[in-house]
Amino acid sequence: MLRTTGRSLNTRLILGFLLVAIPAVAVVGAISFYALRDLTSANQGLQEISRSLEAVRALEGGVGRALMPVGEFVAYGASGQERLFEARIGEIESRLQGCGNTACHGVSAQPREMAQGLVPYFRTIRDRAASVFREDTGSADRIRLFREITGQGREVSRQLEHMSSALLARVESLQEKTQQVYQRAWNLILGATALVGGFAVLMAYLMSRKLARPIRELVSGTRHVMRGDLNHRVTVSERGEIGELMGSFNAMAQEIDEHRGRLERLVQARTAELEQAHESLMRSEKLASIGVLASGVAHELNNPLTSILMNINLLMEEVEDRPDLHRELKRVGDDALRCQRIINDLRDFSHRRELEIGPCDLNAVVSDALGLISRQLRLQKIALTRNLPDRMPCVLCDPDRIRQVLMNVFVNAIQAMPEGGTLSVGTAFQEGRAAITVTDSGPGIPSDIRSRIFDPFFTTKAEGTGLGLSIVYGIMEEHGGRVEIDSAAAAGTAVRLLLPTQEGYE
Incomplete structure (x- = not known):
């Protein structure tokens, strides 16, 4: 069987699939990578904001609790309030110091700057509170100082609210960014799908044309052979299974043509033999019929012809002195002998002896x-x-x-x-x-x-x-x-x- 080299049909289909699948996977992978990167960044930002909001809420509660001992001391002169104030204000300063580093706010610069801006306020509150707790400070001065402390506390609360608003604004920004990432990823996926789909359709069209052309040629060749045109051959323009199929078709057509030639010669030979046998049979029947007739004719003519020859011989002996008559009788005798030879031939023809x-x-x-x-x-x-x-x-x-x-x-x-x-x-x-x-x-x-x-x-x-x-x-x-x-x-x-x-x- 004819063998052709080249990529097989299975290999071509796999390559065609890979030509479509690899770009599709690459595009989807790239889109997923960039979307995941943006979403990871947004998620990290949300985690930072969550920690910042927790710190701000803790500071808001801590400021009020830190000012309560000062108020108790001013109002009632209760003892031990100074130590309680120092403990609570120290806790606030410690928390504020922690809010000023990346452990609390990550890489965001604005929360750190706002936290550092609160340090002077708490330093002023500490100084005013120290004056309140001194024994030589009068009641009027303590009330004035307490008002200044509460004013500083309100300013701190306002700054903390501003910080909360900034953090919430950043949350909205990150949410909007996340939505944009989703929308951009979706648009890219739709575009990539359309692009890959168009490329797949183009590849399918090209492959179908490449595969359909030799198949159409094979169909045309098959129709030629069906019409009896066994000399028709297809052009082997492909490799692999398609080329092998086209070569096999040509070999099949050639073998059928040779077989038909052998069959025609055999039919002609058998026909000639049949015609010869038929001719022989007809001739035999004809000879048999003529033989029966010839046998009867020979039998009926032989006896009178023998008598004629005997009488001619007797007459020739009696007329030897008359040359002219003797010559005529001899001529008649020769004709009679010729007739006798014909009768003998008829006898030989009709009598088929064993x-x-x-x-x-x-x-x-x-x-x-x-x-x-x-x-x-x-x-x-x-x-x-x-x-x-x-x-x-x-x-x-x-x-x-x-x-x-x-x-x-x-x-x-x-x-x-x-x-x-x-x-x-x-x-x-x-x-x-x-x-x-x-x-x-x-x-x-x-x-x-x-x-x-x-x-x-x-x-x-x-x-x-x-x-x-x-x-x-x-x-x-x-x-x-x-x-x-x-x-x-x-x-x-x-x-x-x-x-x-x-x-x-x-």
Whole structure:
């Protein structure tokens, strides 16, 4: 089977899929990476804001709690309030110091700056509170200082509210950014999907065209073959399975064409054999019918003709002294003898006596028959060429009847060369049969009468009976053989007698 090199159909489909899948995965991966990066950044910002808001709420509560001991001391002069204030204000300063570093606010600069801006306020509150708690400070001064402290506390609360507002504004900004990230990612995914889809459609179209073209050519080639055009071939323009399929189609068409040629030749040969068998059957039936008629005619004419010949001979003896009458009687006697020969031919034609079959040396039979015509060949200046191989298979036949066949064929050949010529006689082993070939250098048999040469009583000779070749045909048929004649105008005639060998009879 024809093999082609190149990428297989399966490989092409995989490559086509990869050409679509890899860009799609790359685009979706890139979009996902950038979206995840932005979302991670937004999430980190939200975590920072969450910590900042917790710190701000803690500071708001701590400021009020830190000022309560000062108020208690101013109002009631309660002891121990200074230590409580110091503890609470120290806690606030510690928390404020923590809110000023990245542990609380991450990388955001604004919360740190706002936290550092509160330090002076708490320093002022601490200083004013220290003055309040001194023993030499009067009541009026303590009240004034407490008012200043509460004013500073309100300012701190206002700053903390401002910080909360800034943090909430940042939350809204991050939410908007997150929404934008989602929207941008969605738009990019839709765009990438459309782009990859268009690319996939384009690749599918190109691949379908590339695959459909050779398939259409194969379909066209199949239709040509169906219409009987077995010489049609497709052009192998592809590799892989498609190319192999196209090559296999061409090989199949060629094999079908060769098989059809062999089948046609076989049909022609069988048809010729059937025609020959039919012709042989028709000729046999015709010969049988004519043989019955000839047998009756010969029987009815032979007795009176014998009487006529006897009386003519008696009359010729009585009129020997009258030459003119004797000459006429002799002419009548010769005609009667000719009629007797015709009757004898009719008897030979009609009487199919039983063959005396036995092993026979075919070359010896041919040599005997040639010996009988050797004198006539010399008289008519006909050269004889023999080709009798030493090793010939044994033939089972009736030698007398085969000799009769040969004599009829030899006589026809000699009569075809009245001015001399060449007679060639040979034996051979052909197609499992023994063959005797007799060839003359005469004018040949005209094509318009070749189909009639075996018909009884058909002759082109003035004195012929037309039974010679009919007798030849009948005897050869009785032996299970056949007669073949090959003749061409001005090229002579070759008569081939085919007889079964001893193995053929067995």
